[in-house]
Amino acid sequence: MKLIFIFMSLVLTLFANEKVLYVYNWSEYMPDSVLKNFTKETGIKVKYSTYDSNEAMYAKIKTIGSSSYDVIVPSTYYVNKMSKENLLVKLDKSKLPNYKNLDKKLLSRPFDPNNDYSIPYVWGSTGISYNANLVSEKIDSWKNLWSPEYKNSILLNDDMREVFGIALKILGYSSNSTNPKEIEEAYNKLKELLPNVKMFYSESQKQVYLNEEVKLGMNFNGEGFMANEENEAIKYIYPKEGALLWIDSLVIPKGAKNIDNALAFINYLLKPEVSKIISEEIGYASPNAKTLELLDEKTRNNRMIYPNEEDLINSELQLDVGEALPVYEKYWEKLKTN
Structure with a gap:
């Protein structure tokens, strides 16, 4: 009995001393090699799980409690929302020496003015992907998605703000509108689009295009990049x-x-050579100024990843819509149940 007790005590001690990190991130958003090399360098084992929308991540954090994870990766406006709701830890930047590598243009944005709660991981865009073998007309506008010839043939992100954003842009409004009448107009415009919508999906969009399940649709630029890598x-x-x-x-x-493990992980991701691996593999732009010097020419010059000023005319960074959020939620629910 004494030997069994000693053995169990040793096992419990080993588990208690295990260095571990629980990461909750978007799908297809972190190269496996980065996680493996982090563990190799630090001895910290990464327990990794994924989500497909900010709403899904937020709902889970609110339901099961934030203590289940050590690092999560919300988008702009959700950083603002979650910090206001006291759901985030104020970061100790003295433990992030690689913070100095970040591009200052991507710091101190309105959703977190002093970067007290957030560190940029990647930045990107949501635009249109299409299969040139299945689409004959010129694609240059969100309005193309409404064309009758694409009945049951398009993909929309399973993301409330982004879907409403495209309708708001078509109507000439800001994608960050807080005006209930404008949001209702966007809902009515999206109702007209429903016959063309084959799916609301955000998890592994590249595969949907590669399988020719849709002809075109909205999607994240990195997913477009990865799909294009396999099919030009x-x-x-x-x-x-x-x-x-x-x-x-x-x-x-x-x-x-x-x-402490979370801070070590964040600091690791801010290494220029690590950020380079991430950008080249998943197709999103690095916020790391020093990484740009290391990127291969193909990645650095690929406008799907690193757009020029002309590409971004009329584009907007998503912001928190505050008290207008329930208005969006009401119409989103109506749209999804139509």
């Missing part, structure tokens, strides 16, 4: 009404049990 007929464009821009950021939820 799949194109990604910035609509003339403006793309939807976002920064996805690394944050530590309130109640996280492994804060």
Whole structure:
């Protein structure tokens, strides 16, 4: 009995001392090699799980509690929302020496003015992908999605703000509108689009295009990049009404049990050579100024990843809509149940 007791005590001690990190991130958003090399370098094991929308992530954090994860990756306006709701830890930047590598143009944005709660991970856009083998007309506008010839043939992100954003842009409004009448107009415009919608989907969009399940649709630029890498007929464009821009950021939820490990992980991701691997593999732009010097020419000059000023005309960064959020939620629910 004494030997069994000693053995069990040793096992419990080993588990208690295990260095672990729980990461909750978007699908197809972190190369496996990055996680493996982090563990190799630090001894910290990464327990990794994914979500497909900010809403899904937020709902889970609110339901099961933020203590289940150590690092999550919300988009712009959700950083603002979650910090206001006291769901995020204020970051100790003294433990983030690689913070200095970040491009200052991507810091101190309105959703987190001093970057007290968030560190940019990647930034990108939501535009239109289409299969040139299946589409004959010129694709240059969000309005193309409404064409009758695409009945049951388009993909929309399973993302409330982004879907409403494209209708708002077509109507000439800001994608960050807080005006209930404008939001209702956008809902009515989206109702007209429903016959063309084959799916609301955000998880692994590249595969939908590669399988020719849809002809065109809205999607994240990185998914467009990865699909194009496998099939050159799949194109990604910035609509003339403006793309939807976002920064996805690394944050530590309130109640996280492994804060020092989380900070070590964030600091690791801010290494220029690590950020380079991420950008080249998943097709999103790095916020790391020093990484741009290291990128291969193909990635650096690929406008799907690094757009020029002309590509971004009329584009907007997503912001928190505050008290207008329930208005969006009401019409989103109606849209999805039509």
